[in-house]
Amino acid sequence: MQILIVEDDRPLARGLQTALGKQGYAVNHVENGKDCLHVVATEAPDIIILDLGLPDMDGLKVLQQIRSQSSSLPVILLTARDSIDDKVAGLDCGADDYLAKPFEMTELFARLRVLERRLSTVKSTLIILGNVTLDTTTQAVTFEGQQLELSRKEYMLLKNLMENTGKVLTRATLETRLYSWGEEVCSNALEVHIHHLRKKLGADFIKTVRGVGYKVNQA
Ligand code: CA
Numbered sequence: 001m002q003i004l005i006v007e008d009d010r011p012l013a014r015g016l017q018t019a020l021g022k023q024g025y026a027v028n029h030v031e032n033g034k035d036c037l038h039v040v041a042t043e044a045p046d047i048i049i050l051d052l053g054l055p056d057m058d059g060l061k062v063l064q065q066i067r068s069q070s071s072s073l074p075v076i077l078l079t080a081r082d083s084i085d086d087k088v089a090g091l092d093c094g095a096d097d098y099l100a101k102p103f104e105m106t107e108l109f110a111r112l113r114v115l116e117r118r119l120s121t122v123k124s125t126l127i128i129l130g131n132v133t134l135d136t137t138t139q140a141v142t143f144e145g146q147q148l149e150l151s152r153k154e155y156m157l158l159k160n161l162m163e164n165t166g167k168v169l170t171r172a173t174l175e176t177r178l179y180s181w182g183e184e185v186c187s188n189a190l191e192v193h194i195h196h197l198r199k200k201l202g203a204d205f206i207k208t209v210r211g212v213g214y215k216v217n218q219a
Contacts, residue, residue, distance in 0.1 A: 001025050001026065001046045001047060001112075001116060001156070001160070001177055002025070002026045002027075002028065002043075002045045002046050002047075002176050002177050002180075003020055003025050003026070003027050003028070003045065003046065003047050003048070003049060003112075004027075004028050004029075004030065004036065004039055004040075004043075004045035004047075004048045004049070005017060005020075005027060005028070005029045005030075005049045006029075006030055006031075006032075006033070006035075006036040006048060006049065006050045006051055006054065006059075006062070007029070007031065007049070007051040007078065008031045008032065008051065008053075008054055008055050009051070010031075012101075013029050013031070016049065016108075017029055017180075019105045019108075020112075021180065022152070023109060023152075024139075024152040024153070024155055024156040024159075025112075025156070026176065026177055026178055026179050026180045026183075027180050028043075028045065028180055028181045031054075031055070032054050032055055032056040032057070033054045033056050033057030033058075033059070033061065033062040033065075034056055034057065036048070036050070036062055036066075037062065037065055037066070037069075040066055040069055040070065040073065041069060043176070044176075045073070046073075046074070046119065046177065047073075047074045047075075047076070047112065047115055047116070047119075048066065048073060048074070048075045048076070049075075049076050049078060049108075050062060050063060050066075050075055050076070050077055050078065050095075051077075051078045051079070052077055052078065052079040052080075052086065052090070053079070053080060059077065059079075060089060060090065060093050063075060063077070063090070063093045063094060063095060064093055064094070066094075067093070067094040071094075074096045074097075074115040074118065074119065075094070075095050075096055075097075076095070076096060076097045076098070076099060076108075076111055076112075076115070077090045077095045077097070077098045077099070078099055078100075078101060078103075079098070079099075079100055079101065080100075080101045096115060096118075097111050097114070097115065099111065113125070113136055113137065116136070116163070117136075119163075120163035120164070121163060121164055121165060121166075121167070122162070122163050122165070125137045127159075127162045127163065127165075129162055129165060129205075129216060129218070129219055130205070130219030131143060131144045131145075131219075132162070132201055132205060134158060134159060134162050136159065139155055141155065141158065143200060143201050143202075148200050148201075150197075150200070151193075151196075153178055153193050154193050154196055154197055154200075156177070156178055157174065157178060157190075157193050157194070157197065158197055158201075158206075160174060160177055160178075161206060161214060161215065161216045162216055164215075165215075165216055165217065165218055166215065166216075166217060166218055167215060168209045168212055168213050168214070168215045169213050169214055169215065170212055170213040171190060171212075171213050171214075173213070174190055174213065174214070175190060178190070178193075194206055194208075194214060
């Protein structure tokens with residue numbers, strides 16, 4: 001999942017970036033509405049966390065323009081103003097969810113999981129495929145009943161594949177969902193993670209679609 005944070009409060013943005021990065025999300029950050037709209041048009045983030053009070057544009061205007069480009073891109077609004085009017089205006093403009101500052105990170109994580117499930121072909125927090133289970137709430141993965149130790153990237157890679165069972169995910173898609181801007185990535189990093197996952201899950205669970213990407217199939 002690639003998350004774009006649109007927030008001019010730098011300490012808050014940095015805190016979000018760190019916390020979400022630890023959860024395994026690829027997180028990018030811009031500080032104003034104009035840059036947000038540019039990224040939406042060019043990079044196709046998966047989820048946007050949008051502050052309403054931006055230096056150059058009203059957040060609701062930004063949201064309206066996002067909606068004119070993409071009707072389904074999930075947007076969570078952040079606001080310092082915890083008023084019913086703001087909430088209603090935000091939802092009327094097409095926000096998917098709304099958090100008033102200050103908020104608990106755990107609450108944001110829970111809201112993100114809801115949006116991720118909406119994007120996924122899987123509607124449950126527990127994904128079971130053959131002898132592999134992945135629990136998106138506890139982030140636990142088991143193989144043949146045994147809990148596996150996975151790195152953050154391995155977990156996110158597997159989660160992306162299992163949430164899109166039967167669909168091929170291209171290398172480019174997986175890379176944008178796994179890595180933030182500016183993150184140092186070796187050209188074969190993805191293959192290395194796949195290699196490690198295959199050692200833990202058996203060689204056949206993740207299929208290579210030559211020249212395109214990877215997929216997992218319904219058992
Ligand atoms: Ca602000």
